Every structure is written in C-alpha cells, then in structure tokens.
Amino acid sequence: MRTPIAYFVFLSGILFALGTVGVLLRKNALLIFMSVELQLNAVNLSLVAFSRMHNELDGQILAFFSMVVAAAEVVVGLAIIVSIYRRRQSVNVDDVRELRW
Amino acid sequence: MPLDNVVFWVFAPISIASAIGMLVMRNAVHAALFLVVNLFCVAVMYLLLDAPFLFAVQIIVYAGAIMVLFLFVIMLLGVDRGDDLRERLLAQRPLAILLAIAFIAEIFVAVRAGIGFATKAPDGFDAVNEGGNARALAEVLFRDYFLPFEITSILLIIAAIAAMVLAQRRARVITQAELEQRRSPSTDRGSAVDDVDVAEVPR
Numbered sequence: 001m002r003t004p005i006a007y008f009v010f011l012s013g014i015l016f017a018l019g020t021v022g023v024l025l026r027k028n029a030l031l032i033f034m035s036v037e038l039q040l041n042a043v044n045l046s047l048v049a050f051s052r053m054h055n056e057l058d059g060q061i062l063a064f065f066s067m068v069v070a071a072a073e074v075v076v077g078l079a080i081i082v083s084i085y086r087r088r089q090s091v092n093v094d095d096v097r098e099l100r101w
Numbered sequence: 102m103p104l105d106n107v108v109f110w111v112f113a114p115i116s117i118a119s120a121i122g123m124l125v126m127r128n129a130v131h132a133a134l135f136l137v138v139n140l141f142c143v144a145v146m147y148l149l150l151d152a153p154f155l156f157a158v159q160i161i162v163y164a165g166a167i168m169v170l171f172l173f174v175i176m177l178l179g180v181d182r183g184d185d186l187r188e189r190l191l192a193q194r195p196l197a198i199l200l201a202i203a204f205i206a207e208i209f210v211a212v213r214a215g216i217g218f219a220t221k222a223p224d225g226f227d228a229v230n231e232g233g234n235a236r237a238l239a240e241v242l243f244r245d246y247f248l249p250f251e252i253t254s255i256l257l258i259i260a261a262i263a264a265m266v267l268a269q270r271r272a273r274v275i276t277q278a279e280l281e282q283r284r285s286p287s288t289d290r291g292s293a294v295d296d297v298d299v300a301e302v303p304r
Contacts, residue, residue, distance in 0.1 A: 002103045006218045008146060011113050013208030015139070017201040018120040024197035030129055030175060034136050037167070038120055041143050044155075052150045052222050055229050057241045060152050064238070065246075067155075067162055068253050072260035074167050078174045079267035085178050086270070 008049035015042035029081050029091040033074070040070045105149050116142030129175045133168060140164045151226050154235045 015038060022035025044063040051059025085091050119138040126132040144159040212218070230237050242250055275283075 002221060003105050003109045003149060004218055004220055005222050006212045006216050006220060007109060007113070008150065009212050009216070010208060010218075011116070011146070013212070014117055014205055015120055015143075017204040017208075018117070018124060020204065021197050021201045022124045024200070025124070025194060028129060030171070030178070031123075031132055034123065034132060034171065037163075038123065038136065038139065041140060041163070044159075045143050045146055048147055048150045048152050048155060051152070052226060053216070053220075055223055055226055057229060057237055058245075060155055060238060061241055061246055063152075063155055064158065064242070065249060065253060067158060068257065071162060071167060072256055074170060075260045075264045076267070078170060079264040082174060082177065083267050091178060 005049050005053045009046050012042040012046035012049065015039075015045070027092050027094060029084070029093050029096075032093065033077055033081065037070065037074070040066065108145065109149060112142045112145045116146075130172065133171050133175060136171075137164050137168050140168070150222075151230065152234060154238050 019035045019037075019039035019042060022038065023032050026032050026035065044066055047059045047063040047066070049059075051057060051063070081091055084096060088095060116139050119135045119142065123132045123135040123139065126135060140159060140163045144156045144164070147153075147156040147159060
C-alpha cells in the first residue's frame with residue numbers, strides 16, 4: 001500500500017464536486033437522485049481512506065453504516081419519485097412547485 | 102512503479118470520466134450504467150485501501166441491488182423520455198460549474214495543508230485486520246457499535262414499510278354495475294374510476 005492517502009481523499013473530493021454539479025444541473029428527479037448517490041459514495045471513499053490512514057477500523061464501520069442508510073434512502077426516495085410520477089406523469093423537478101414560494 | 106499505484110492511476114481517471122459521463126448523458130439508462138462503472142471503480146479503491154469486505158459490499162449492495170432498483174424505476178417511468186436540459190434560471194449552469202471548480206480547489210488546498218500529498222499510509226494495518234478484514238470488522242461492529250447496528254435494522258424495516266405505503270396504488274373492488282357503466286362509452290360517470298386499478302369481481 002504505497003499510494004499516498006491524499007490521492008484518495010482528493011479523488012473523493014472530485015467525485016463529490018461532480019455529484020454536486022449533477023444535483024444542481026439535472027432536471028430529472030431520477031438523475032438528481034443518482035448524483036446524490038455519487039456524493040454518498042465519494043464521502044464513503046474518504047471515510048475508508050481516513051480509516052486506512054489512522055490504522056483504525058471505525059472509518060470502515062462508518063462507511064458500512066452509511067451504505068445501509070443509503071440503501072434505505074434509495075428505497076424511500078424512489079418510492080416518492082414513483083408516486084410523484086403517478087400523480088403528474090412527470091419527474092421533472094421544475095414541474096413540482098407546490099412548496100415553492 | 103508499484104502495482105497499487107498503477108491500479109490507482111488506471112481506475113481513478115475511469116471513475117472521474119464515468120462520473121462526468123453520468124452528468125452529460127441525456128438518457129437516464131446510460132447515466133445509470135455510467136454510475137455502475139463509477140461505483141465499481143470506487144470499489145476497487147476500497148480494495149487498494151485494504152478494505153476487501155467493503156469492496157464486496159459495495160459491489161453487491163450498490164452496483165448490484167441499488168442500481169437494479171434504479172434501472173427498474175427508470176423502466177417503470179419510461180425510458181424514452183430524455184432529460185429536459187433547458188435552464189430556467191439564467192446563471193445556474195455557469196454558477197454550478199464555477200462552484201464545483203472552487204470546491205475542488207478548496208479540497209486540494211485543504212488536503213495539501215492537512216495531510217500532505219506525500220503522506221503514505223502507515224504500516225501495521227495487517228495487525229488491525231487480524232484474522233481477516235471481515236472478522237476484524239465483525240468484532241468492532243458487534244462489540245463497540247452494537248446499538249447503532251440494531252437501530253439500523255429498525256431503520257431498514259421502517260424504510261421497507263414506507264416504500265410499500267408510498268408506492269401502493271389504492272385499489273378498490275368495483276361492483277358489477279360500475280363495470281357495466283365503464284364499458285359503455287355513452288355514459289360519462291364511468292370516468293371517475295379510470296385512475297384506480299380495477300379488480301374484476303367474478304360473478
């Protein structure tokens with residue numbers, strides 16, 4: 001294991017930034033959701049990298065928990081998207097404007 | 102050049118390229134497939150970081166289960182409708198890209214100031230992974246993190262029930278008279294039941 005830890009952390013930062021761009025630019029709720037998954041993954045990568053850096057397993061445990069929570073979040077989020085689609089035949093976030101001021 | 106460096110420099114560009122590919126694809130299925138590539142590359146990074154258990158979990162849970170769920174929902178909602186990329190806010194796209202570049206620069210500065218780009222991982226992780234990564238993780242998980250683990254199982258049950266409640270269509274049994282009314286196009290009262298699932302009742 002000779003690759004510097006900072007490379008992994010920096011890679012995770014790049015992936016997080018790309019996920020942020022996806023959340024800000026896409027209109028399809030499903031694609032926004034995928035970008036959120038990308039961000040979650042980036043954070044997991046940095047957690048595992050820090051776990052390796054400090055010779056502790058707690059970071060890996062935290063990444064494991066975050067995977068579980070991400071799975072639960074995907075299930076609920078996709079169900080919400082499906083029910084929005086049923087109601088208005090669209091998953092474009094610009095069309096869902098009830099809560100907008 | 103050591104082998105893990107080679108693996109890193111092969112898979113890191115692929116992961117970044119697939120993330121960008123996910124952002125620019127109009128078709129949701131293509132974006133999902135790019136995301137699978139990205140998740141796989143991140144899994145390889147876990148392997149490089151001596152976390153083989155998370156490598157397996159990442160591929161099984163993320164690239165397997167979650168992406169299948171995503172693709173299933175994409176198919177359910179219709180594949181052919183592309184994403185509408187027209188911006189309604191004037192400066193959103195340049196601002197978003199600027200924000201991302203600023204964020205990457207900030208991470209670069211923070212990482213260089215914080216841990217430094219030359220810091221190698223310390224030796225002695227084999228002692229932490231005594232008896233294999235999965236075994237060591239299990240010891241930490243079921244001793245120090247037992248309560249969060251149990252709470253997580255409750256969370257998963259709640260999520261499953263919530264998904265069922267949210268996604269279920271309100272089906273109701275309609276009577277034979279209503280069915281006759283639906284079948285005859287002359288009456289206009291039949292349209293009231295068009296949006297519910299119809300379970301036909303046998304006589």
